[in-house]
Amino acid sequence: MPDYEHLTVGVxxxxxxxxxHAIALEKCGATxxxxxxxxxxxxxxxxxxxxxxxxxxxxxxxxxHLLDEIKGIGAEGLPIFGxxxxxxxxxxxxxxxxxPLLGLMDITVRRNAFGRQVKSFEAALExxxxxxxxxxxxxAGGGQPHGPFPGIFIRAPWIESAGAGVxxxxxxDGHAIAARQDKMLVTAFHPELTDDLRLHELFLQIMGGSxxxxx
Ligand code: GLN
Numbered sequence: 001m002p003d004y005e006h007l008t009v010g011v012x013x014x015x016x017x018x019x020x021h022a023i024a025l026e027k028c029g030a031t032x033x034x035x036x037x038x039x040x041x042x043x044x045x046x047x048x049x050x051x052x053x054x055x056x057x058x059x060x061x062x063x064x065h066l067l068d069e070i071k072g073i074g075a076e077g078l079p080i081f082g083x084x085x086x087x088x089x090x091x092x093x094x095x096x097x098x099x100p101l102l103g104l105m106d107i108t109v110r111r112n113a114f115g116r117q118v119k120s121f122e123a124a125l126e127x128x129x130x131x132x133x134x135x136x137x138x139x140a141g142g143g144q145p146h147g148p149f150p151g152i153f154i155r156a157p158w159i160e161s162a163g164a165g166v167x168x169x170x171x172x173d174g175h176a177i178a179a180r181q182d183k184m185l186v187t188a189f190h191p192e193l194t195d196d197l198r199l200h201e202l203f204l205q206i207m208g209g210s211x212x213x214x215x
Contacts, residue, residue: 016052
């Protein structure tokens with residue numbers, strides 16, 4: 001795996017699965033910093049917004065004065081990876097409901113899209129951007145898994161529609177569930193709840209400038 005030691009990635013740590021993201025980043029060799037206050041954002045190379053409950057995360061971001069701040073640094077180009085509720089937070093618009101959003105990505109999102117009965121499930125996902133052996137072409141950590149990505153969906157959203165600048169990276173059941181726009185990456189599922197580091201590594205490559213899509 002390439003050397004990511006020089007990269008400090010913030011993980012928004014207000015609510016949800018932030019510990020698991022920090023562990024995944026450190027397994028990749030990057031430095032993870034939990035973000036709870038505005039001052040924690042200083043000098044970050046990138047940010048992850050975890051899964052959890054986007055209504056709660058949004059309200060907490062407003063009360064901790066983080067929403068406008070992150071909106072600002074995101075608009076200036078800070079790379080951001082949003083998973084599940086993090087994908088919802090990055091959306092420009094929701095199909096239903098009104099809640100604080102960052103609105104940084106040109107996507108319209110349906111929350112809890114996979115229905116009430118099927119609240120959580122796992123699916124093997126084809127994600128061509130990961131390549132057969134991960135984005136670097138090198139099995140990471142002494143044997144990174146290859147092939148389909150294990151998608152864990154928990155009351156997951158999907159991307160209902162996306163603007164021209166958005167590249168859909170994966171679909172499930174005909175719905176977009178992973179995408180990128182410039183240095184922003186989103187997944188409707190939870191890569192941090194698996195041992196598969198390929199999506200975290202893809203993000204580190206996108207943010208570090210060694211972008212697999214552009215080589
Ligand atoms: N349904 C949640 C929301 O809309 C997301 C669930 C999750 O992050 N696992 O915020």
